[in-house]
Amino acid sequence: MEENIKLRVSQIEKSFPGVKALDKIDFAVKKGSVHVLCGENGAGKSTLMKIINGIYQPDSGQIYIDEKPVKINSPIQARNLGISMIFQELNYIPEMTVEENIFLGNLPVNRFGKVNWKEVRQRTKELLKTENLPYSPTTLLKDLTVSDIQMLEITKAISYKSDIIIMDEPTSAITLKEAEKLFVKIGELKARGVSIIYISHKLDEIFRIADEITVLRDGTVVESHSREELDIETVISLMVGRKLTNTYPKEQIEIGEDLLQVENLNCANVYHDISFHARKGEIVGFAGLVGAGRTEVMRSLFGLDPRDSGTIRVRGKEVNIKNVGQSIENGMVMLSEDRRRYGIVPMRSVEENTTLSHLKKVFYGFRHHRKVEQSIVSDIFKKLKVKTPALDTVIASLSGGNQQKVVLAKWMIRDPDILILDEPTRGIDVGAKFEIYKLMTDLAREGKVIIMVSSELPELIGMCDRIYVMAKGTITGEIAREDFSQELIMKYATGTLTSNGVK
């Protein structure tokens, strides 16, 4: 064992209902070094970090700090042990001042519980000065940029005298220039002997700052090496190198003429120059990393969010889609990635949730046709194999997979021509996944267009006829089925490669 190991986790295991998130993880961080964790979405990076930060408890395994075993039951305990975490999505209270934020949960009080604001001001000033931050203690957080707040979070971590700082995708929301500032800061911290665990997808930046790189895949450590021993190609293949199983009921279907054409869709600061098309019977995939703008494009296309410019043609005819209603009229529906937010009305029955997209079918002639509704719903449930105790069961009491099928059923009763499926299999079990793949194949055979947005490369490769890859708000690559490979998709998605063929 080397002397200068700061943090070591040994044989960590963690399961969630139905998923083994972490399987016997071994992992060590050296003093004064930057250790990068990478892996696909769902590889277990965040879970591992949350265990180190005391948010989750491991099912088994041990954490050592300075080679002494510790038990971390809460983030506060983690903080006392010198561990701080800077989250991917910064949670902050916009109306709070800089000093309040720094001392949040840690305000110096006298024995009557009165806050010593003088001391707060004093210490904040000192801290801001030593860290070279230009704002005043009374600046409101809402007046700062995301990167400022990130710097502030780092400052806060320093104020706790943390010597292990975890950063979960810190550059996902900031500009390149701001990222440079962050890297400089990381360099300073390193020099002070702080250990940094850095989670990122962005391979170029990983190789800039890492001392060591550990690749996680499906909840296990694939390899752990120092930077010199690795290159981008190797890391990509390590990240995605899982074998494809034949769990995809893909069929070769004759592909017809163009059904959907999208040209030059633009929305300032969200996405730009989006052009693609999809043909009858085709399953078109959209790959990319989280935040690449895929969902945003689809939401605009479906009329949920506005767009600045661009034309949409359905069956060769230009359509003007400003709201969901118009989209549905044109035979285009969308299954949202966030089922609980955009998919279900939780306290209403599965039956009502299903017919919500087509109320005209059950309310006509001045009354509600209960029998008609029941037969429509039970027919579609039979087709989609929805398991529910009764039709008036509250949807929130079903499992995730069955809820997802009900949301699908909601769109199926509209008999759409174009289905946009945004992460259709997220958070559902294998069996339900397979049934959804099966349904997609059936629909393609009926000559419908399916657009599948997914962060799971294996399912895109398994199901799609063509894949568009997006990075940073634009399409960077288009790949035909015969050229599919996870490596190629990852190259486009990380922005290390841009194809010229894509307009």
Added chain:
Amino acid sequence: MDLRNNFWSTARKKYSIYMVLVTLFIVCSFVNENFLSVNNLTNISRQLAVTTILAFGETMLIICGMLDLSAGSVLALSGVFAVYTYKMYGSLLAAVLVGILTGVVCNLINVVMISTFKAPPFIATLAMMTMARGVALLFTKGQNILQLGNFVVLGQGSIGIIPIPVVFLIVVAIFTWYILKHTRFGRSLYAVGGNEEASIASGINVHKVKYMAFIINGVLVGLAGVLFMSRVNAGLPNGAINYEFTALTAAIIGGTSFSGGIGTAGGTLAGAFIVGFLDNIMNLTNIDSYVQQIIRGAIIALAVIYDIHSKNRRTKSMLGRIDDRAVEKKPN
């Protein structure tokens, strides 16, 4: 999970409010012999009619995730305008129409603030509450309008033994039930209140739903204003204070959930009569009127705790999801 058990618990949840009403009715008739008299019962109904009509409007709004705090003030304003119209032109029909129109206009302002300018319903209708009362007082210079002649027939008259306000109440109850149960709009109310974003993503025109809900509420408030002024036989700019809270109480006790998406016409009607019976029996048994207030408040608290409690149970069952394998029974 035992499905039969599940069935009973849903049945209990669904009909518990009516069982409470029936039990209360039986208990009241034993407690005081005057309770069961036709005279007393028609009196209760007549008194309840106005606030219960408001309660139906509130029910639709709460189901849709909103509420109307301005109901009492707008009621007074509509009533005063109606009374004035009657005094000027002597037409009952014109008076009713002016009353309803006033209610609709005020509620249109409410919904413009809420749906178009995204003001929280609580604040928007609070503002309208103050404004409408101000207009009513300004218009009458703070004086009651008296000597209304035949205007009184709407509030105090009867058809057979059924008081005319009760006839209106029955019509409004059936109307609300029909809206909630048999129209696309009604179904949309539940969806929008249950999850507005999911409703938009399902192609529901949420703006239209909210506008419709407030317009209907306006009609009901205006109608209630006419009935109220007619029953008291005067135009009272200071009348009907806090009526919105009586109406909200009826809706809450009737099982309408303040988180939206849940509520029925029957529940609200039952809720209104539970409150009415309680008030009545407390009066008949000479319970101190201050004590009555305490009891009424306690009942609201209990109803809300029950609502939250049953919701917690729902959330729990959401976490401990129904096991797929246990649910082999296919939908019929």
